Amino acid sequence: MIRAxxxxxxxxxxxxxxxxxxxxxxxxxxxxxxxxxGALAASPVGANEPVAVVLQAVPYLQAGTIxxxxxxxxxxxxxxxxxxxxxxxxDRLAVPAAKTIAYLAWAAGTVVAALxxxxxxxxxxxxxxxxxxxxxxxxxxxxxxxxxxxLIGLLGLAFAALLRAVVSALVVTLSxxxxxxxxxxxxxxxxxxxxxxxGGLLYLPDPARVLTPATGLLVLLxxxxxxxxAAVTAFRRRDA
Amino acid sequence: xxxxxxxxxxxxxxxxxxxxxxxxxxxxxxRVTGLLGPNGAGKSSTLRILLGLDRADAGTAxxxxxxxxxxxxxxRTVGSMLExxxxxxxxxxxxxxxxxxxxxxxxxxxxxxVLDQVGLGAAGGxxxxxxxxxxxxxxxxxxxxxxxxxxxxxxxxxxGLDPEGIxxxxxxxxxxxxxxxxxxxxxxxxxEVDEIADDLVVIAHGRVVxxxxxxxxxxxxxxxxxxxxxxxxxxxxxx
Numbered sequence: 001m002i003r004a005x006x007x008x009x010x011x012x013x014x015x016x017x018x019x020x021x022x023x024x025x026x027x028x029x030x031x032x033x034x035x036x037x038g039a040l041a042a043s044p045v046g047a048n049e050p051v052a053v054v055l056q057a058v059p060y061l062q063a064g065t066i067x068x069x070x071x072x073x074x075x076x077x078x079x080x081x082x083x084x085x086x087x088x089x090x091d092r093l094a095v096p097a098a099k100t101i102a103y104l105a106w107a108a109g110t111v112v113a114a115l116x117x118x119x120x121x122x123x124x125x126x127x128x129x130x131x132x133x134x135x136x137x138x139x140x141x142x143x144x145x146x147x148x149x150x151l152i153g154l155l156g157l158a159f160a161a162l163l164r165a166v167v168s169a170l171v172v173t174l175s176x177x178x179x180x181x182x183x184x185x186x187x188x189x190x191x192x193x194x195x196x197x198x199g200g201l202l203y204l205p206d207p208a209r210v211l212t213p214a215t216g217l218l219v220l221l222x223x224x225x226x227x228x229x230a231a232v233t234a235f236r237r238r239d240a
Numbered sequence: 241x242x243x244x245x246x247x248x249x250x251x252x253x254x255x256x257x258x259x260x261x262x263x264x265x266x267x268x269x270x271r272v273t274g275l276l277g278p279n280g281a282g283k284s285s286t287l288r289i290l291l292g293l294d295r296a297d298a299g300t301a302x303x304x305x306x307x308x309x310x311x312x313x314x315x316r317t318v319g320s321m322l323e324x325x326x327x328x329x330x331x332x333x334x335x336x337x338x339x340x341x342x343x344x345x346x347x348x349x350x351x352x353x354v355l356d357q358v359g360l361g362a363a364g365g366x367x368x369x370x371x372x373x374x375x376x377x378x379x380x381x382x383x384x385x386x387x388x389x390x391x392x393x394x395x396x397x398x399x400g401l402d403p404e405g406i407x408x409x410x411x412x413x414x415x416x417x418x419x420x421x422x423x424x425x426x427x428x429x430x431x432e433v434d435e436i437a438d439d440l441v442v443i444a445h446g447r448v449v450x451x452x453x454x455x456x457x458x459x460x461x462x463x464x465x466x467x468x469x470x471x472x473x474x475x476x477x478x479x
Contacts, residue, residue, distance in 0.1 A: 079368070080322065080324045090309040
């Protein structure tokens with residue numbers, strides 16, 4: 001069982017590598033981190049500290065990991081590839097497990113690279129403006145941002161598994177994060193339980209102090225688990 | 241080493257409609273078994289259940305003595321091909337076969353071997369979206385052959401192939417059966433099945449209307465075509 005899962009995971013990693021759109025999502029995320037951090041750091045009214053600059057870019061980078069998560073599963077449902085996948089790995093639990101692990105590996109690499117080059121860009125841009133760079137200890141908020149980005153993409157993966165299509169999963173996940181969340185935020189304080197806002201507490205402080213970074217992480221994980229379980233249940237019951 | 245594919249009293253419903261009714265047959269090693277029937281007769285549905293993609297409402301479909309879903313490294317036991325390439329159009333043929341090989345612990349050298357075998361040796365780096373129908377069909381066959389399986393299950397394998405391709409697949413499948421392998425293929429093309437199959441399972445309206453060695457099934461009819469229409473026509477067969 002463990003060997004079969006390991007093989008399935010290696011296959012999923014290979015699959016992502018062979019998908020041009022997945023590579024575009026990876027390099028697009030890293031490129032966006034450079035562009036946004038550079039622009040924010042170069043602006044005289046922006047933050048004056050590399051970590052703060054990069055954290056301002058994080059909400060935009062969500063689109064990158066969400067795309068990666070959606071593509072990892074959604075592309076299965078084009079051209080009958082899901083049939084090939086299930087013919088290779090008939091176990092209906094091994095497939096989602098392998099996909100999740102492969103996505104997390106790719107997302108971790110992408111997010112670490114994006115945040116690292118984002119910090120570097122911000123540092124260089126601030127240096128050209130002769131802003132003194134203050135570093136105070138290890139930037140744990142950047143680690144929190146990385147975890148948030150990987151998990152919000154995992155939510156995209158879960159939606160893609162439930163909806164079995166790239167486009168509808170992208171529309172649902174991106175509009176939840178980029179449209180519904182800001183709109184509801186202006187209307188009700190309960191918007192803090194939306195996945196992006198709860199996960200956002202991993203790198204941004206909550207002025208209302210209702211949720212802590214730990215409980216925010218739990219809320220985001222709760223979203224992933226609920227949507228993911230629904231997707232796995234449907235996957236096991238439905239005909240391919 | 242023998243490998244029997246057996247389908248026993250299979251029932252499948254879609255909504256309130258019964259699309260398979262008590263479908264029973266076997267595909268024996270050393271023989272090419274043709275699943276013949278008009279479009280919509282239930283050929284693909286039967287194969288999809290046999291391959292563990294769809295669930296039957298009743299009955300069993302077994303590879304030797306276990307369901308496909310229970311096989312470990314299934315590609316090494318049963319090679320299969322369904323309609324279409326089964327590969328996302330933006331991948332290269334080589335990437336598609338490579339991930340398949342990795343999922344079943346098949347040596348990666350097999351990828352180049354099967355690409356050469358099906359005549360796609362020069363197209364390994366081409367994206368599947370740029371393939372013609374015939375090339376997609378050849379890629380599907382390459383995928384079926386990847387794990388050097390004892391059984392081949394092929395849904396409409398000659399669709400989209402040119403006459404040379406049809407001749408090539410006929411030789412390939414004959415060779416596989418002669419070497420002791422099991423071949424089960426579906427088709428709505430009588431002439432192709434007539435030339436390739438040893439055993440015939442004729443299916444119409446979700447029921448098996450005739451099964452056995454091809455000479456027995458067609459006995460009493462001038463040609464397979466006459467037998468086919470007599471067995472599957474509106475006045476005969478399915479009810």
